[in-house]
Amino acid sequence: MKKSIILLFTIIQFTGCKTVSNERVFQKESLIPWSIVGFDVKERTPEQRLDMLKRLGFNQYAYGNRPKHIPTMKHEWLLAKKKGIAIKAVWLYINLNKDKVNKLKPESEVVFKNLKTVGLKTQIWVGFEPKYFEKLSDEASLVQAVTMIEYLSKRAKKLGCKIALYNHGGWFGKPENQLKIIQLLPKEDIGIIFNFHHAHEDLDTYSKNIKMLLPYLWCVNLNGMKKEGPKIISIGKGNLEKDMIQQVLNLNYKGTFGILGHVKGGDPELILEENYSGLLELFDKQNTINP
Template identity: 30%
Template sequence: MMNDRLRFAATMTLCLFVYQGVANAQEQPASAKPAESRASSSTAAESLYATDNLTAWLVMFTDSVKRTPDERAEMVAQFGFKKAGFEAFKKYVPILEQQMDAYAKRNIKVTSVYVVVETETPSEEAHVKQILDVLQRRGETPQIWAMFGRGSFQSTTDEERNKKLIAAFSDLAKYVDKAGCELALYNYGSWFGTLDVQLAVIEGVRQNTGIKIGTVLNFHRGHQHMKDFPQVLEQMMPHLYAVNLNGMNWKDADYDGGGARILPLGSGDYELTMMRQLAESGYRGPIGIIDHRSGVDAEVALKENLDGLVKLREKLK
């Protein structure tokens, strides 16, 4: 009888211990993480947003100072950038090689060239040919970031539009691949930036050509992704080549209009959350720091963003 009582008491003690453990776990806030998990997240963020992983982006066409290629390269170099992108709008294509030379003198590598295509056979467009001719002559292989203009395919159905996009980017992928470069869709918001369109084009190009292409995520064109950003990242991750940062406000969530919401880093109320989610997603690619504010000196805009990034890094620890 005594043994039975002891066994019963022991069993009740064990049950009470287990119940209390479960209750404590349930009372813990959902956002709380074990110390080692927080440390891992902090380490990932530190590495992702480190200076040597930053790329100067969109520092040309909105620059109020209208710098020469050499002046632009000097300005980018003074901030410590070792990577930069080139905005190959038609009017800037003639200075592509001059700008690459100016960057090279300062040990800055052009890692991306952005181009707007206009037809279903981009490989035959003069400005696209000129870009690839320059790169092949120099033996350089930056990523090609491409998109159609916002007004394209307005008179077609969604299904017809996607077929045209797949045909165009299949043509461009083969041309770019032959030059030794990678192709990425430049996520410019609106219909072109929706996840289903991007994934459909990426998969369609793979089926047509066997070539893997990717996508570029721009925070300043990605407000439509804010509310379900972790889920969006999970789907994008196998294809995500680059991410460009921007200040983000929650009130702009779901916005997909024509005018970009350009804010300096650290001035919004939600970019910190998105940057943390990006680091936790496993993304380890390049991070772009933009100018892109019309009428603002690119030097001023870059400094504001870099200063904001320093403050955000501290909060990510």
């Protein structure tokens, strides 16, 4: 028996295999459902949405609203707390034409107002409107992005929250630019949310980017991936996502994974189920994950 154990250990060392339990890495209790509010063809109420999560076996999610959900935002957060469902992040979409330091647009300001009222301490996932940066130089883009992120981070800290940069396309979504922003704000605790479905333009440099971002990665949102698109497909229906996920695991990533409930005009309940099933099917039942 002892010789067999030594032989097995030697084989694992030699091949570089890592035996990882899917029960630990991809269990529903660890995954964060995302994009289940703003893209729901059934237009669920907060009660219906939280009941859906419970029914599916999820005990947490990230809240990504649209302006029409603002009237029920605070109610949903309070109800989630009552039901024992954790809100791991809230979405904040910044348009520098409308959002200014010390004067955010009403749709942005209400996020901070409700965070304070509810006492919700969570991550704030910040995306920037890409078009704003199109006519700016890299230097001007960096100055404006850093100024806004520093302002948001300081406000978030007062509420017990943290800011994370979300790759939503354009200049701000580029990994190298997000890294520059973080490095210019060494006193702020800022993370990065990496979304597969917003990474098609950078697939050729994915391996380099994911290693570069690793120290700041707080969540990786998964999606089926094909270089030619479409942008969003179910996990397991692409030909790239298994290797992309594998690379993250091989880096000994300690953050969380998100699972999309988003297809335009789709039902998040069905999409979450399909994505979860596809995720498990990507890895065999032996749970052996190879580099």
